[in-house]
């Protein structure tokens with residue numbers, strides 16, 4: 001066998017130095033200074049519940065479904081509900097939108113909750129010490145249940161009083177099963193109850209009872225919602241069926257088959273839900289709305305689905321009179337026209353005098369909005385002891401007893417996720433009140449706001465106000481898109497139209513695991529470190545040093561010359577380059 | 583075992599047999615087949631190597647500089663513009679004394695675009711410190727690739743194996759594909775003379791002032807000379823195992839020749855036939871094939887050509903403002919010899935134009951006709967161009 005020729009004695013004269021270059025402390029050149037600094041993703045700040053979306057997508061991408069699900073639960077006890085009915089303001093601001101399409105955050109939430117349900121996950125949160133203050137919660141709707149969830153997780157004993165036979169409020173009685181199956185809702189209510197709150201059903205609360213309660217509890221959370229439909233103020237209004245009642249009876253199984261034209265008056269979510277239910281019961285719904293389609297307060301995706309199912313919409317007509325006509329009803333409609341904009345948003349309308357139209361219908365349903373059922377449900381409007389939090393209002397009665405209003409009573413937007421936010425904000429505010437006093441509430445809450453906005457992080461609050469992120473919101477320009485490639489957003493599969501409109505089965509189908517993971521992988525993970533190690537790879541001065549810290553690495557400023565490569569190559573702006581003496 | 587292989591495939595199989603550890607390349611016609619074969623060989627696990635696909639030839643060589651410095655056998659292939667883009671790093675590889683091996687498929691450099699054979703691309707790299715070996719056929723390409731690793735590791739200089747585009751790179755021929763055992767015997771695993779080692783950290787090729795640089799350069803020249811000296815010994819070892827030998831240069835019927843034709847690459851094969859035919863007609867003609875261009879085997883060339891009256895150099899390349907590059911080198915090599923033969927330079931086959939039997943016959947006729955060359959370079963078979971119509 002030949003000896004390896006490279007080992008023959010041919011002298012090679014090359015430049016080689018064993019002197020360490022460590023003597024050359026390139027750090028002294030630095031005028032700019034890179035730092036690890038996580039920032040806030042726009043989606044989290046836009047989610048009223050302040051979910052840590054960037055991290056949730058990271059966990060999902062890695063198949064850590066339980067962790068991802070717990071991350072949601074940390075901020076929102078209703079992933080299965082919100083994964084179905086939330087209008088997902090998070091997606092509207094998703095940075096990925098400027099690259100191709102927003103991440104389907106809502107669908108991933110749905111997937112995670114389904115996965116949790118399938119595998120029987122239970123959250124592994126630490127059990128808190130029981131507190132001495134007790135809270136009474138009026139109304140077992142999404143706001144009251146959320147307040148109970150967050151209060152229980154801090155150890156406050158809670159009693160929820162609900163006038164209906166089952167908990168859930170609008171989720172149970174106002175949302176039809178094709179959007180939210182009852183079992184799904186019950187699963188999450190069970191989880192909330194398991195955290196400690198007692199739910200007392202069939203317990204209507206009167207003003208008197210409330211006075212009584214104040215003796216046994218340390219605070220009351222008012223989450224009675226909007227139980228009273230608003231009035232049309234037209235002749236024959238009493239001939240119309242109330243929309244909320246219609247949906248509630250449907251939930252109780254009291255509804256019969258319908259036939260012929262059913263007119264639905266209104267443009268909100270209730271109107272859309274009524275129309276879609278009518279369709280499923282055999283009727284031919286016609287939605288009549290005073291303004292234009294784009295002005296409808298119903299969430300656009302729900303309006304779209306209704307129209308796709310073949311529901312007709314008559315815009316710019318308002319009801320003027322309802323009459324009985326044998327077995328049918330005769331409806332007089334007033335034509336409207338657009339006369340400018342109200343608050344620069346929705347159309348201001350005026351009647352077109354003299355232009356009316358008559359239509360007949362087998363049934364008329366009014367769904368034009370609702371308000372508090374009792375005057376004492378309403379939060380006080382003024383007074384020195386009133387504290388307006390985002391989505392909650394804290395007030396004190398003459399005796400100084402704290403009453404905190406949440407849900408639809410206190411939120412600008414009526415949505416489930418706003419109700420969740422109000423429950424959370426109320427819980428945090430009460431905790432600060434009991435421990436630090438009223439004057440500290442605003443300051444202390446600010447520290448746990450997500451970004452600088454109106455969403456708050458329960459996790460940050462629990463971590464004793466240690467902020468994990470900078471409030472700065474990562475913009476699309478801060479994403480290094482070289483590290484991402486275009487990919488199509490998943491589309492949620494739905495029941496075929498014929499099947500959907502003939503039953504109350506859930507229309508949106510489950511999302512397969514591989515699709516969900518693929519979709520989560522589209523997320524830029526704006527502002528958070530995913531341990532990609534680009535900084536380590538790119539640093540020309542080997543100044544990024546791995547260590548055992550939570551961050552996993554630090555910068556050796558003896559050698560970091562401040563070139564900023566690490567910051568430029570961080571795909572997701574989890575690093576910041578600052579002036580040296582900033 | 584005999585197999586019918588494409589020239590590119592022969593090179594790729596040789597790289598596999600040499601148990602290369604890192605391959606990095608960027609595709610370019612007419613070299614692409616080589617790296618295609620190799621990526622396939624790596625993907626199917628026939629060779630356990632890291633194949634690094636890069637965004638440019640410059641990066642390909644940069645990647646190999648890193649890998650070779652880490653102490654493993656490395657290979658790349660390129661051509662024409664790609665080779666030109668590597669130029670800076672070709673100097674670096676040689677200066678750093680890294681035994682990188684590259685297959686270079688000769689192709690004309692643009693502008694204008696042309697993908698056919700011409701040697702100007704590789705010859706333009708003659709001063710980079712790379713050993714250059716020109717091949718005549720697929721068997722030689724395969725054997726030379728194996729030998730290239732031997733030479734590179736012997737003297738710590740990079741080696742370029744040069745192939746004609748299409749005539750060689752894309753032509754199928756019967757090739758004797760050696761067994762792995764045979765190759766292992768000739769080319770055992772690579773143990774580098776120096777390598778990057780985190781346990782023994784040091785900097786390579788740091789700033790080197792005037793008081794050392796000249797000696798480093800001289801050491802490179804010694805390595806080139808060592809290559810020439812050791813080439814026969816390497817070939818002996820190769821012959822013992824594989825039964826084939828080529829020579830740094832190969833003289834054919836030169837002993838009594840009055841006129842010697844000098845060639846490189848595939849045109850040599852055509853020339854072998856012409857010589858035979860002319861000999862049959864009683865012409866005293868010989869052929870000198872040049873395989874090793876760097877280092878240039880001056881002694882041997884002088885010894886062979888010294889006896890002839892005239893030398894006809896066929897150059898498939900050109901140095902503008904001067905002449906064919908092989909002709910230049912031959913002139914320089916034999917100048918000052920007593921009775922130095924006259925050197926006739928011919929330019930033929932640029933940009934892939936065929937060099938046919940007739941072309942070579944005409945070259946012989948022209949050389950025989952004149953006592954002394956009238957021009958430094960005679961351009962063969964130039965077409966009449968109607969400048970009125972065809973020029974701008």
Ligand code: SF4
Nearest residue numbers: 043094095523524526
């Ligand atoms: S890309 Fe991901 S982190 Fe960024 S806004 Fe969209 S969902 Fe949020």
Ligand code: SF4
Nearest residue numbers: 539560561563564566
């Ligand atoms: S790349 Fe390295 S040297 Fe440059 S700023 Fe970042 S840490 Fe400092």
